[in-house]
Amino acid sequence: MSSNPTPVDPALLTGEYDEAKLDSVIGNIVLDQKTHNYPEIAVPGPIKGLKTNPWQIMFGLGFLGLNALLLAVGNLLLSGIGIWGNNQPVGWGFDIINFVWWIGIGHAGTLISAVLLLLRQRWRNSINRFAEAMTIFAVMCAGLYPLLHTGRPWVAYWLFPYPNVLGMWPQFRSPLIWDVFAVSTYMTVSILFWFVGLIPDFATLRDKATAAIPRFAYGALSMGWTGNAKHWHRYEQASLFLAALSTPLVLSVHTIVSYDFAMGIVPGWNVTIFPPYFVAGAVFAGFAMVLTFAIPLRKWYKLEDLITMKHIDWMCKVMLATGLIVFYGYIMEVFFAFYSGEPAELALLHNRVNLFNAPYSWAFWILILTNGIIPQVLWHPKMRQNLGVIFTVCMSISIGMWFERYVIIPISLTRDFLPSSFGFYTPTIWDFLMFGGTIGMFLFLMFLFVRFLPMINMFEMKELLHQLHEHHHDDHHGDKEPAANH
Amino acid sequence: MSHGRDTSPKPYAVVAEFETPDQLLSAVERTKDAGYRDVEAYSPVPVHGLTDKMGFKDDRLWLICFIGGVTGACLGMALEWYTSAGILIPNSIRTPFGFSLPVPAPTGVDGYAHNTGGKPLFSLPAFVPVAYELTILLSAFGATFGMLGLNGLPKPHNPIFNASAMRGASQNRYILSVEATDPNYNEVELSQFLNSLNPLSVEAIKTSEGY
Numbered sequence: 001m002s003s004n005p006t007p008v009d010p011a012l013l014t015g016e017y018d019e020a021k022l023d024s025v026i027g028n029i030v031l032d033q034k035t036h037n038y039p040e041i042a043v044p045g046p047i048k049g050l051k052t053n054p055w056q057i058m059f060g061l062g063f064l065g066l067n068a069l070l071l072a073v074g075n076l077l078l079s080g081i082g083i084w085g086n087n088q089p090v091g092w093g094f095d096i097i098n099f100v101w102w103i104g105i106g107h108a109g110t111l112i113s114a115v116l117l118l119l120r121q122r123w124r125n126s127i128n129r130f131a132e133a134m135t136i137f138a139v140m141c142a143g144l145y146p147l148l149h150t151g152r153p154w155v156a157y158w159l160f161p162y163p164n165v166l167g168m169w170p171q172f173r174s175p176l177i178w179d180v181f182a183v184s185t186y187m188t189v190s191i192l193f194w195f196v197g198l199i200p201d202f203a204t205l206r207d208k209a210t211a212a213i214p215r216f217a218y219g220a221l222s223m224g225w226t227g228n229a230k231h232w233h234r235y236e237q238a239s240l241f242l243a244a245l246s247t248p249l250v251l252s253v254h255t256i257v258s259y260d261f262a263m264g265i266v267p268g269w270n271v272t273i274f275p276p277y278f279v280a281g282a283v284f285a286g287f288a289m290v291l292t293f294a295i296p297l298r299k300w301y302k303l304e305d306l307i308t309m310k311h312i313d314w315m316c317k318v319m320l321a322t323g324l325i326v327f328y329g330y331i332m333e334v335f336f337a338f339y340s341g342e343p344a345e346l347a348l349l350h351n352r353v354n355l356f357n358a359p360y361s362w363a364f365w366i367l368i369l370t371n372g373i374i375p376q377v378l379w380h381p382k383m384r385q386n387l388g389v390i391f392t393v394c395m396s397i398s399i400g401m402w403f404e405r406y407v408i409i410p411i412s413l414t415r416d417f418l419p420s421s422f423g424f425y426t427p428t429i430w431d432f433l434m435f436g437g438t439i440g441m442f443l444f445l446m447f448l449f450v451r452f453l454p455m456i457n458m459f460e461m462k463e464l465l466h467q468l469h470e471h472h473h474d475d476h477h478g479d480k481e482p483a484a485n486h
Numbered sequence: 487m488s489h490g491r492d493t494s495p496k497p498y499a500v501v502a503e504f505e506t507p508d509q510l511l512s513a514v515e516r517t518k519d520a521g522y523r524d525v526e527a528y529s530p531v532p533v534h535g536l537t538d539k540m541g542f543k544d545d546r547l548w549l550i551c552f553i554g555g556v557t558g559a560c561l562g563m564a565l566e567w568y569t570s571a572g573i574l575i576p577n578s579i580r581t582p583f584g585f586s587l588p589v590p591a592p593t594g595v596d597g598y599a600h601n602t603g604g605k606p607l608f609s610l611p612a613f614v615p616v617a618y619e620l621t622i623l624l625s626a627f628g629a630t631f632g633m634l635g636l637n638g639l640p641k642p643h644n645p646i647f648n649a650s651a652m653r654g655a656s657q658n659r660y661i662l663s664v665e666a667t668d669p670n671y672n673e674v675e676l677s678q679f680l681n682s683l684n685p686l687s688v689e690a691i692k693t694s695e696g697y
Binding site: 018019020023161167168169170171172173175177178181182185188189192193195196199200203204206207208220223224225226227228229230231232233234235236237238241242245246248249252256259459462463466 | 507526527528529530531532533536537540542544547548551565566569570597598602605609612613615616618619620622623625626627629630632633634636637639640641642643644646647652653654655656657658661
């Protein structure tokens with residue numbers, strides 16, 4: 001702890017806390033199911049006195065969405081992917097848009113848990129756990145799209161190299177196969193990292209729980225963790241290694257996702273700026289989603305002392321920085337198209353920006369508005385303290401990041417080289433149902449997570465507490481020393 | 487009761503409970519100075535400097551992680567080389583004596599060597615991403631399962647949990663134990679000594695019945 005060179009900002013933990021109180025505040029969300037009843041919301045309508053709580057509402061919405069997803073997937077499996085709007089010339093529409101959107105959202109979790117760990121940023125401690133959960137659930141949602149777009153998901157194992165009677169192997173020169181390896185590695189490593197982080201907290205819950213079932217369940221999950229000093233020694237090494245491995249992993253995953261486009265010769269796709277600007281966009285979208293969840297959760301579960309306005313302020317600054325990188329990317333795309341002098345690229349530029357004479361240009365301008373212009377309000381410190389404004393900006397960013405992929409895919413594919421192959425892309429009700437369905441599944445999983453797993457890392461918060469105390473001790477020493485000299 | 491092995495409870499450790507990490511650090515130091523060898527410490531958060539005081543250092547994990555990474559890189563590259571290029575064996579070998587020597591049909595050593603868009607069979611730049619991902623995957627397996635393996639986890643039963651103070655070791659208590667394997671182990675003396683360190687409690691524990 002004393003090896004940490006930078007003092008910890010006391011604003012990261014407001015209020016009076018000791019270790020036991022931290023455990024109770026975080027652990028009781030899981031162990032004492034009554035905490036979910038706050039705040040009670042009266043249900044309007046004929047049944048007098050019926051009350052509900054935010055957890056039930058969000059979980060219910062998620063459950064509805066999940067059922068919509070099952071319906072969409074069920075029909076897809078029965079009827080085939082013809083029910084989607086994909087057709088010539090747009091061979092992949094909502095499925096790739098939503099895939100990239102979800103993967104991007106997941107990236108903030110890895111960034112917070114891995115990159116900020118390597119940079120010794122202590123403010124990650126209270127947000128890393130649910131950001132990592134978000135990563136896993138977002139990757140699950142993302143994975144559904146390419147899996148179902150194969151048309152026959154029951155033979156999806158064909159994507160993996162395995163000896164078979166046909167003597168065929170995957171095409172390793174294809175970015176789509178790189179995607180298979182990148183996304184499945186990302187999913188696996190994210191789960192490992194998440195689980196390793198949870199082990200000491202499972203032990204805490206095991207020891208705090210009074211009822212038999214949670215004691216057994218958390219006991220089994222903690223795998224007999226004792227908190228032995230030698231175990232901690234190796235545990236910290238493992239966390240550091242996993243962080244050091246996840247950092248290049250998270251960069252490579254979205255780079256490879258961007259290769260899906262950048263390796264093609266389609267106008268608007270074949271640009272070298274795609275990898276860095278996709279990665280920045282992923283962090284941008286991911287932090288927006290982290291804040292979208294953090295703002296209501298900290299209020300509903302009274303975690304304002306743990307996820308403080310300082311955290312929110314810094315997350316806003318990260319969004320501002322990555323947002324500017326993304327905005328720079330949009331400007332550069334326009335500039336490259338203009339500077340190349342390539343007729344196909346120039347025509348694409350026209351199709352993107354000409355609001356009056358191009359069918360999809362509205363999407364480009366929504367993108368510029370929601371991703372480029374609206375987030376700039378965060379420059380003002382007062383705006384970074386206004387939760388309503390931040391929440392609205394986060395929603396705007398989520399919409400904007402979705403439109404970013406919409407601009408990349410249908411605009412390029414419907415107007416490529418030959419006018420004879422121009423066309424339109426019209427998503428069907430099933431596309432929308434499936435998109436809404438994955439949002440529902442995400443909500444469903446997130447709120448199950450909130451109910452059954454500690455959403456803030458307990459042992460890291462205790463570490464933070466010790467560092468804060470150490471810092472205070474240092475201050476006292478500083479006060480006393482001149483007196484001792486006299 | 488089984489198979490002639492004595493499974494009645496035996497002394498396992500003497501456990502002392504402290505309130506702060508600093509108290510634990512000084513207690514470990516003094517126990518070590520008093521000549522006890524098998525000292526263990528349990529804490530809810532990693533206490534830095536504790537393993538140094540215990541004279542414990544274990545750097546095997548990076549090696550496991552590194553071996554995992556190298557294996558992943560080699561495995562990935564070998565997989566791509568074999569499945570995309572492999573060893574091409576001709577149908578026949580021409581001899582200087584005017585006839586060709588037939589070569590029996592190769593048994594799968596040539597992988598799936600197909601000309602794709604005129605690209606070389608072994609397209610190194612295109613083969614980097616998959617090998618890279620497998621490097622990370624196997625290193626991460628090394629780090630995670632190496633850590634669990636070296637720590638002896640999962641370990642569903644651990645006699646140290648017989649100490650009532652251990653419930654606090656994951657919450658807000660800092661525990662020191664001297665195990666019965668220590669050559670100087672003597673419950674009475676040890677308890678007296680640990681009591682002199684100003685702990686919250688001292689407790690001698692036994693192994694569980696049947697273990």
